[in-house]
Amino acid sequence: MRKQTKVVAVASAAALLAIGASMTSFAATGWVEEDGTWYFYDKDGNRVEDTWKKSGDNWYWLDSEEGGAMAVDKLVEDDDDTYYVDSNGVMVRNTWVKVVNEEQDDDEDPAEYIYYYMQSNGRAYKTSTNTTKFKTIDGKRYAFDEDGRMLYGWINEQHERVDSDSWMDAEYYLGNWDDGAMKTGWQKITVEDNLDDDEEKDFWFYFKSNGKKEFLDTANNPNNKVVKDKNINGKKYAFDDRGVMVYEWTIASTATAASAAAWQYFNSPEDGARATKGWFKVVAPEEDNDNTFTNYGEGLSFATTDANDETERWYYADGDGNLAEGQIKKIKGKYYGFRPDDDGEGKGAAMLSGLVLMQMDPNDETKILDVHDDGIDSDELSDLLDGDYDAYLAAGYTLFYFGNDEDSDGAMKTGATTVNLDGDSYNFLFSKAGGAEGKGRGVTGVDDKKYIYKAGCRIKADSDDKYQMVQVIANGGNNVDIGANGVTVNKIDAGALRDNISAQSFVNDDDETVRYYHLATNKYYLVNTSGAVQKSKVAAKDGDDWYFYVKNRAVKLYSNNKNWDDRSTNVHEDWEDYLTQAQMDLAN
DSSP states (O other): OOGGGGSOOOOOHHHHHHHHHHOOOBTTBEEEEETTEEEEEOTTSOBOOSEEEEETTEEEEEEGGGTTEEOOSEEEEETTEEEEEOTTOBBOOSEEEEEEOTTOBTTTBOOSEEEEEEOTTSOBOOOOSSSOOOEEETTEEEOBOTTOOBOOSEEOTTSOBOOTTSGGGOSEEOOSTTTOOOOOEEEEEEEEETTTTTEEEEEEEEEOTTSOBOOOOGGGOTTOOSSEEEEETTEEEEEOTTOOBOOSEEEOSSSOTTSGGGEEEOOOTTTOOOOOSEEEEEEOOOTTOTTBSSOOOTTOOSOHHHHHHTOEEEEEEOTTSOBOOSEEEEETTEEEEEOOTTOSSSOTTOBOOSEEEEEEETTEEEEEEEEEEESOOHHHHHHHHTTTTHHHHHTTEEEEEOOSOTTTOOOOOOEEEEEEETTEEEEEEEOOOSSTTTTTOBOOEEETTTEEEETTEEOOOOTTTOOEEEEEEOSSSSOOBTTSTTOEEEEEOHHHHHHHSOOEEEEBTTSOEEEEEEOTTSOEEEEOTTOOBOSSEEEEEOTTSOEEEEETTEEEEEESOSOOOBTTTOOOOSGGGGSOHHHHTOOO
């Protein structure tokens, strides 16, 4: 409302002259001035009261409450109509007037003044229906009650102001008492939050072009939604059943709050646009969490551990605002992993990073069933290679690698990859085949007869051991390649092998007892400190000062001495003489 429209109309000097000219004393008939007050007498000499009299172009009210005196500066009630006369007594038209609000109440009606709009006929505009109607004045829209008073604040459909305790039931917002114009578009309004001990808060609302607020109509909600979605200027927002724009973590569906499917993220309270088809890094929702729209109750979260620890995680939402969870997902040409929301560790839906041991669904190999461990360190990897995780590997778990910095990368790695853990460097081989259903899995088996991998990690000998024996077992048949199903890999402890296999012995020509073990009945490989499979080796000395003998990539003998000349018989003069033909021919 423009300031000038609120000023009471003032009769012009010409109008006053007209009054003076017409209000001459004609024997107590017509207008008569008595002690500075004007009256109007009829032809019988009686004062006229409670009626309008015209002089020139202006109308004046003769007030019975003042003994028929011309009214000034007051509202005039004439039957069901309301008028206003100014300080000159002139009926005002086409303008705003204001009167002191004698019933001002800071809680119920804080307005200092009551505003009316006087039409061209001088009558105050009043509503004539039981529903809220608006009148356009100077390009803005206003609502009035049945008495002609301009409405303000929160208004319901019955053109009634609602008090501060019931604002959530209102349909329109008309600004403060000195404004009154119908609001459209985005409006930031201070209200008492009935969901938080009536604490005063600034909330954003959105009003349509007809002035009605956007809100979730719970009485007409066949899908049992928790918020109403709304596209505004190319962005997606949501509003609760009060009309408040939701923000940050918000329960958006009736699914269990322990599921990521129940939640959506809507950015800051000053933004509110839903995070759609994009990344965001925040702390998961929790009771009284600073990044949760409202207090939904204790323990309601899909990631309780991260929420309680206030650990920020990366999340990804699709075009509908749904969080990616329990899957490997292709995003802008790269593949990323997301924890299941029921992962049992309270980290649901978070983007995976680092070296991860997890299980995929055999019926849908893009779906992650379980994350046993993420961020595997060098000690845990050593345990895995030593067999401590074999039960998991047998159940279909394997390693994936999602980079070493979640803030700058996080994408799944494929093919030959070097991973640094705690200062040590490891060689990995991850599948490159297929799409999300095949990529990234750590392979197990022998790669092109050169290297051996277990869950993707290359088996290498410790620098002190120099060599490492490895057993590779095929799942039926002889195929131990990395592409075969069911291949298992076991590191063999040479010391334990010596303790568990009966040694044969003889005395060599140096008068030394030679102990040796036949290993050719089972396929054992020998790898060096770089992980290279040894194709042929004679007397390869290990860290225990024992010797390996390898032929056709298979360990044949393991001995404490490399002098094989038998003193007593002179029959055996070479290590191969101690092997049967079947043992020598063991397939590679």
